[in-house]
Amino acid sequence: MLVLDYRSMSNEALSAEKADLEKRYADFKARGLKLNMARGKPGVDQLDLSMPMLDILNSTSNIYASTGDDCRNYGLGDGLPEMRELFAEMLGIDDHNIIVGGNSSLNMMFDAISCAMTHGFPGCKPWSQQGHLKFLCPSPGYDRHFAITEYFGFELITVPMTDQGPDMDVVESLVKDDPTIKGIWCVPKYSNPTGITYSDETVRRFAALKPAAPDFKIFWDNAYCVHDLTDTPDTLLNLWHECRKQHSIDMPIFFASTSKITFPGAGVAAMGASEHNLTVFREHYSYQTIGPDKLNQLRHIYFFGNLDGVKLQMEKHRAILEPKFQVVQEKLESALGGKNIAEWTNPNGGYFVSVDVMDGCAKRVVSLCKEAGVTLTGAGATFPYQKDPRDRNIRVAPTYPPVSELELAMDLFCIAVQLAAVEKILADRA
């Protein structure tokens, strides 16, 4: 079949294409779909994988940690040693530099920012006493990261994402003279939403950063560190080791959780940081809690054993997710390939595919989909203040719907992308 570049089509041909797309769109609308691809949630069958974990603890289970502590009681503020070891292996940092928290890594990120605001880091004033502050937001990026720093009153600075990670020329030049820039959000592996993994050079440049602010922090959210979906997974250079070499170990704060390994909302989260930083956070936590949920940690430890157990579980996730990511690629390629109206990523892991539609069309695509019953992540959500300057990026989250529904949703999505493009090209020419 001959595929035409939309932008080189005549007005007549485009109008005919538009009429055809409108008809197909109306057919979809008439079906009364109700599908949701808005958030990166695991599907029901993925959640089922972890159900045996709920049977692991019962009234006869050994509920003592290797330290002898009774996991039913208060205590062990840094978490069970076995759980710290597991996160240490996942994140590639030392186990004594890990604090295991509650059920959510986002919660720990929020707390870290909150703690920096009210109490600050050694030798520096609390952030809240340093006047107007800024935070770097590689974009497209994770909306909930940006929202935390917006909530605390930071000015959000957009840093362009490249296929190697954040544009490091921009990062370096911004941080070197501006002490009001206090940090940067990073999802270094299978980034949300582009799915790219930071290159070795990017990681080295992060470790070698020389920010004007002595209390500048890299929020290294390795949420997708074990979430491979192909036989050729990405590898991420270890920032912890690179920072050791560069004597910048107080700069990064690492985060991860089992939300997309076991249960989002009922998993286990952890943070990792230098001794200096941990002193600050430990004090903060000592006021906040008398200890984390160690029974849930125990459940996870019994369920996995060690990192190999986690990897085995991730292979089961992959078996469920790989076909879904294939559907997305196939649908995008067959409907949009060669038309010069969209570009998209094809990640080796993670939870998202990032689609750039024609400039000025993302909002229209999302609203067309919504009207026909498919909810997508809001257009603009992947940028600070929900404002995509080019109104073109859409985060596709294919994990939640079953394959049959995903196929339908992607068919509709592709029609919407084409329809919005045709409308835009014709309007621009008018």
Ligand code: PMP
């Ligand atoms: N970080 C990233 C990059 C995510 O995509 C998500 C979930 N969408 C989270 C953190 C949330 O993690 P948690 O459930 O541990 O709070």
